[in-house]
Amino acid sequence: MKESRGWFLFMIAGLLLFVLLGAHLIGMHLSSLFGISYEKTLSFSHVAERSANVAFTIFYLILLALALFHGSYGVRAILLELPWSQGRERIITWIVAGIGLLFFGYGVWAALAALGQKGVFV
Amino acid sequence: MSRTRSLSDIDIQMDKVIREVTFRILRYNGTGEPPTERDYTVPVKRGMTVLDGLLYIKENLDGSVSFRYSCRMGVCGSCGMIINGKPALACQTQILDLDRDVITLRPMDNYPNIKDLVPDLTNLFEKHRRIKPYIIRPDRQELDHPTREYAQSPEELEAFLQFTYCIKCGLCLSACPTVATDPQFIGPQALGQLARYMIDNRDANFDERCDLVDDVHGVWRCHFAGACTEVCPKGVDPALGAQLVKHYILKHHWFGMKKKVTQLIPETVSGTRREGIPEPPPRTVESTT
Numbered sequence: 001m002k003e004s005r006g007w008f009l010f011m012i013a014g015l016l017l018f019v020l021l022g023a024h025l026i027g028m029h030l031s032s033l034f035g036i037s038y039e040k041t042l043s044f045s046h047v048a049e050r051s052a053n054v055a056f057t058i059f060y061l062i063l064l065a066l067a068l069f070h071g072s073y074g075v076r077a078i079l080l081e082l083p084w085s086q087g088r089e090r091i092i093t094w095i096v097a098g099i100g101l102l103f104f105g106y107g108v109w110a111a112l113a114a115l116g117q118k119g120v121f122v
Numbered sequence: 123m124s125r126t127r128s129l130s131d132i133d134i135q136m137d138k139v140i141r142e143v144t145f146r147i148l149r150y151n152g153t154g155e156p157p158t159e160r161d162y163t164v165p166v167k168r169g170m171t172v173l174d175g176l177l178y179i180k181e182n183l184d185g186s187v188s189f190r191y192s193c194r195m196g197v198c199g200s201c202g203m204i205i206n207g208k209p210a211l212a213c214q215t216q217i218l219d220l221d222r223d224v225i226t227l228r229p230m231d232n233y234p235n236i237k238d239l240v241p242d243l244t245n246l247f248e249k250h251r252r253i254k255p256y257i258i259r260p261d262r263q264e265l266d267h268p269t270r271e272y273a274q275s276p277e278e279l280e281a282f283l284q285f286t287y288c289i290k291c292g293l294c295l296s297a298c299p300t301v302a303t304d305p306q307f308i309g310p311q312a313l314g315q316l317a318r319y320m321i322d323n324r325d326a327n328f329d330e331r332c333d334l335v336d337d338v339h340g341v342w343r344c345h346f347a348g349a350c351t352e353v354c355p356k357g358v359d360p361a362l363g364a365q366l367v368k369h370y371i372l373k374h375h376w377f378g379m380k381k382k383v384t385q386l387i388p389e390t391v392s393g394t395r396r397e398g399i400p401e402p403p404p405r406t407v408e409s410t411t
Contacts, residue, residue: 002333004371007342080338081304089338 006073013070020063051114064107072100139165143217145175147187148228152237159226160184166217172225173201173212176239188238196355199291203239204228209293209353230296232305246292249309253316253334258327259383270386272324278384285318285363287356294350294360306339310350313341314363320370320381328381332374341367 028041050056076096080089143166150157162183164175176189192198194213201212206226217225233241259265294310295301301309316335319325335341341364350360373379 002336003338003342004336004375008372
């Protein structure tokens with residue numbers, strides 16, 4: 001893949017993160033503006049309720065994917081600025097991508113597990 | 123009461139030693155031994171540049187001090203060095219403007235050093251060569267044996283003109299923080315020149331140029347620190363060039379951008395004299411030229 005393709009997706013992910021992360025921050029930390037108290041937003045029952053909601057789950061999986069891609073690409077860019085040999089550059093790319101996918105898999109598992117516990121939480 | 127200064131007064135002013143300045147030069151003998159600093163005291167007159175100071179040292183104090191120079195007027199780009207911690211041309215830096223008792227001089231960063239203030243610029247020219255810094259067109263015959271000009275409006279020229287002022291002094295690479303960590307990074311000088319040929323509507327090699335720096339150590343490693351633009355002695359903006367290259371590559375790869383290439387101007391139509399136009403009156407004064 002040409003470097004421009006990855007870089008463009010990196011930028012798009014950054015822009016989308018700005019929107020999604022903004023929505024997350026408003027929902028989690030500034031919700032008192034909308035009449036819901038801070039303590040209530042972060043209470044276990046509310047967290048469980050949100051986790052059991054399909055729309056929330058999809059929202060956070062998209063957020064997770066974008067954040068991991070953006071972050072992993074950024075870490076790779078920093079690492080590749082060190083003087084590696086060409087073979088090692090490829091290894092670094094695979095390692096960073098592997099770690100990113102691992103975290104994404106873990107996130108998906110946690111989200112789906114929470115979604116599956118709907119009956120228990122709510 | 124004001125006094126009109128004569129030319130001889132000005133000569134005396136120019137010849138007067140204003141202050142003594144210490145040149146602290148990082149000396150390196152090229153054998154791999156660690157470089158050491160050495161001080162030289164230079165009597166400074168009005169209008170003296172750092173290069174003049176170095177020439178004074180070379181002629182009067184220590185003939186073994188090595189530095190590169192040629193034109194002495196900011197055109198050849200040979201005398202780039204780090205002056206008081208900032209990359210600059212020695213011939214364009216006035217000693218009195220620095221307003222310091224001690225001026226530190228060391229070779230440009232991000233280049234291997236050959237001796238004293240002489241860096242090895244091979245890397246700069248190899249990177250410059252990589253972007254194919256010349257017009258490429260399919261009509262090779264016309265390029266080799268031109269018969270007419272290629273059409274280019276003043277606005278089309280203005281779009282890339284600033285990049286043509288690059289004198290390949292290498293100061294931008296010396297200032298670039300990315301080159302400092304990634305020596306393989308293509309660097310601001312080459313990116314500025316690549317932008318120049320991507321914009322130039324006489325060049326027909328846009329598609330290939332988009333691929334030249336689209337790799338791991340290519341244009342995407344530019345962090346837009348802007349240090350290259352800050353130090354450029356000719357007022358070129360290589361940082362802008364790098365961003366333009368990114369812009370063109372993205373538009374080409376994602377949105378199929380194609381470049382509109384200019385063609386030869388039409389054959390000049392020879393003039394014909396209209397009937398009935400009166401002849402001018404005879405000259406009343408003989409031309410002196």
